[in-house]
Amino acid sequence: xxxxxxxxxxxxxxxxxxxxxxxxxxxxxxxxxxxxxxxxxxxxxxxxxxxxxxxxxxxxxxxxxxxxxxxxxxxxxxxxxxxxxxxxxxxxxxxxxxxxxxxxxxxxxxxxxxxxxxxxxxxxxxxxxxxxxxxxxxxxxxxxxxxxxxxxxxxxxxxxxxxxxxxxxxxxxxxxxxxxxxxxxxxxxxxxxxxxxxxxxxxxxxxxxxxxxxxxxxxxxxxxxxxxxxxxxxxxxxxxxxxxxxxxxxxxxxxxxxxxxxxxxxxxxxxxxxxxxxxxxxxxxxxxxxxxxxxxxxxxxxxxxxxxxxxxxxxxxxxxxxxxxxxxxxxxxxxxxxxxxxxxxxxxxxxxxxxxxxxxxxxxxxxxxxxxxxxxxxxxxxxxxxxxxxxxxxxxxxxxxxxxxxxxxxxxxxxxxxxxxxxxxxxxxxxx
Amino acid sequence: xxxxxxxxxxxxxxxxxxxxxxxxxxxxxxxxxxxxxxxxxxxxxxxxxxxxxxxxxxxxxxxxxxxxxxxxxxxxxxxxxxxxxxxxxxxxxxxxxxxxxxxxxxxxxxxxxxxxxxxxxxxxxxxxxxxxxxxxxxxxxxxxxxxxxxxxxxxxxxxxxxxxxxxxxxxxxxxxxxxxxxxxxxxxxxxxxxxxxxxxxxxxxxxxxxx
Numbered sequence: 001x002x003x004x005x006x007x008x009x010x011x012x013x014x015x016x017x018x019x020x021x022x023x024x025x026x027x028x029x030x031x032x033x034x035x036x037x038x039x040x041x042x043x044x045x046x047x048x049x050x051x052x053x054x055x056x057x058x059x060x061x062x063x064x065x066x067x068x069x070x071x072x073x074x075x076x077x078x079x080x081x082x083x084x085x086x087x088x089x090x091x092x093x094x095x096x097x098x099x100x101x102x103x104x105x106x107x108x109x110x111x112x113x114x115x116x117x118x119x120x121x122x123x124x125x126x127x128x129x130x131x132x133x134x135x136x137x138x139x140x141x142x143x144x145x146x147x148x149x150x151x152x153x154x155x156x157x158x159x160x161x162x163x164x165x166x167x168x169x170x171x172x173x174x175x176x177x178x179x180x181x182x183x184x185x186x187x188x189x190x191x192x193x194x195x196x197x198x199x200x201x202x203x204x205x206x207x208x209x210x211x212x213x214x215x216x217x218x219x220x221x222x223x224x225x226x227x228x229x230x231x232x233x234x235x236x237x238x239x240x241x242x243x244x245x246x247x248x249x250x251x252x253x254x255x256x257x258x259x260x261x262x263x264x265x266x267x268x269x270x271x272x273x274x275x276x277x278x279x280x281x282x283x284x285x286x287x288x289x290x291x292x293x294x295x296x297x298x299x300x301x302x303x304x305x306x307x308x309x310x311x312x313x314x315x316x317x318x319x320x321x322x323x324x325x326x327x328x329x330x331x332x333x334x335x336x337x338x339x340x341x342x343x344x345x346x347x348x349x350x351x352x353x354x355x356x357x358x359x360x361x362x363x364x365x366x367x368x369x370x371x372x373x374x375x376x377x378x379x380x381x382x383x384x385x386x387x388x389x390x391x392x393x394x395x396x397x398x399x400x401x402x403x404x405x406x407x408x409x410x411x412x413x414x415x416x417x418x419x420x421x422x423x424x425x426x427x428x429x430x431x432x
Numbered sequence: 433x434x435x436x437x438x439x440x441x442x443x444x445x446x447x448x449x450x451x452x453x454x455x456x457x458x459x460x461x462x463x464x465x466x467x468x469x470x471x472x473x474x475x476x477x478x479x480x481x482x483x484x485x486x487x488x489x490x491x492x493x494x495x496x497x498x499x500x501x502x503x504x505x506x507x508x509x510x511x512x513x514x515x516x517x518x519x520x521x522x523x524x525x526x527x528x529x530x531x532x533x534x535x536x537x538x539x540x541x542x543x544x545x546x547x548x549x550x551x552x553x554x555x556x557x558x559x560x561x562x563x564x565x566x567x568x569x570x571x572x573x574x575x576x577x578x579x580x581x582x583x584x585x586x587x588x589x590x591x592x593x594x595x596x597x598x599x600x601x602x603x604x605x606x607x608x609x610x611x612x613x614x615x616x617x618x619x620x621x622x623x624x625x626x627x628x629x630x631x632x633x634x635x636x637x638x639x640x641x642x643x
Contacts, residue, residue, distance in 0.1 A: 022461035026622040036492035081567035110491040114623040278467035329635035
């Protein structure tokens with residue numbers, strides 16, 4: 001690593017020295033190093049290395065805080081392990097905060113004090129972002145979203161072609177020329193968003209959701225340019241980039257004059273847009289924002305769609321995306337959708353708020369340099385799935401689907417991985 | 433009053449002033465400003481965070497029963513010792529005698545709690561994973577509080593002979609509280625508040641609440 005400049009260090013320390021509220025100061029002062037968080041972290045469990053203990057992740061940031069922001073740390077740094085921000089420290093931070101944490105927040109619940117460890121990790125990433133030290137692979141994903149409007153840099157023509165192809169498939173399946181996937185239509189009730197992995201790798205999930213919209217006779221549209229629900233600024237730690245990406249969707253809702261922004265099946269994207277987006281932009285949204293799971297549940301509750309559970313006879317289990325369940329409050333909603341769609345639903349152990357991350361969160365899927373670790377920690381999820389005896393794993397997150405697909409292959413689980421829209425569409429009864 | 437009484441009163445004043453400063457700083461920094469649309473109840477989240485969430489299916493508790501138990505007893509012992517410290521100070525001015533049976537119960541409790549404290553110290557010292565996590569502050573904090581509990585017990589039983597040493601140890605602990613991790617006595621509650629705020633806002637805590 002090149003020598004850090006004073007300007008880089010000053011920018012990083014500014015993150016610590018100018019807290020917006022009492023949250024940062026609280027969490028940097030609260031850890032007592034009891035070490036009881038270790039067994040709640042999948043990196044520690046799977047890799048059995050002390051450096052992955054969540055408290056040590058907190059300590060990386062807290063030791064800098066003590067060195068530069070406390071009198072004790074300045075006078076007797078050795079007493080409180082107050083460390084200098086130098087190249088060695090920065091390298092350690094990159095390896096641990098980017099490469100060994102999915103920011104899933106499981107350790108937060110189990111921390112004996114209540115330190116928001118995932119939040120502190122995000123602050124550490126913010127410091128690295130301020131020094132331009134975000135791993136190039138992750139930064140490339142952010143840059144793609146900033147310059148093209150979607151994190152996979154899918155050209156508009158290619159996206160439109162895919163949507164038109166899916167629309168033709170839908171028309172054939174429904175035997176109805178009015179079964180459409182609207183693009184860029186103004187004044188619709190819903191603007192629906194996607195994870196770019198859908199048009200790129202899983203286009204059938206788009207037609208599955210279109211089928212649900214068709215059955216519910218919904219007024220909706222997709223955007224041909226700003227449809228990306230993801231926001232990797234959440235993971236890179238760069239709030240300015242995160243704000244630009246959040247602004248893309250905000251502006252698109254306004255341009256198309258939609259009433260409600262519907263967040264496609266993406267855990268972190270839902271979090272980044274619904275919970276963090278308004279904070280990145282520093283304003284309340286003047287339109288509704290809901291996840292597609294809540295929307296589907298509204299259709300089920302109101303009778304706008306009808307499902308036949310008996311159509312899916314295989315055993316089904318659910319993987320809770322961390323940013324929808326633990327960090328998004330949708331644990332019960334996810335189960336409502338599934339319980340109404342399948343006849344044999346079995347939970348993983350643990351599940352819901354306590355569920356293990358799949359291993360693909362925190363930007364890990366984008367950072368290929370940490371692939372080996374990511375696949376290794378995925379073994380925990382693989383064992384959870386195996387123990388359920390399920391042949392279908394449902395998860396409303398396309399990043400999770402990608403990671404689950406890889407661990408399905410690596411650990412030979414022989415399961416099918418589906419999104420919520422796909423499983424609901426499979427159970428859908430179309431009344432003509 | 434002797435010199436060690438004045439010393440400890442000075443230490444107590446410094447300790448309380450610094451902890452109060454930490455508390456005021458948190459208040460002045462304020463709670464997070466969240467522009468997202470609230471989905472749950474922050475108040476209910478904070479109440480849950482400060483009560484059931486600390487025991488409800490918590491791995492740091494049920495996967496580590498001996499450590500968790502030792503930690504609980506240790507903390508109870510600390511609060512009892514602090515209460516007795518104030519009691520001893522008041523006793524300089526107003527003579528109040530505790531019933532003998534109560535003295536023996538407290539003494540037995542403090543013996544157990546200080547043993548728990550020293551056990552946690554040994555665990556930190558002997559386990560590689562704990563050593564990798566610990567700094568000098570962790571050892572000193574643990575040792576000072578355990579000694580404080582032990583000498584509270586001794587002062588309770590043998591006041592006249594042990595009193596100067598007891599007050600010196602108490603003073604050291606109180607002064608150290610202002611610089612080391614013992615100030616988590618303030619930040620623990622703030623952490624529970626922020627956790628409750630975060631999960632309450634998003635309708636995660638209290639659990640199983642559907643709209």
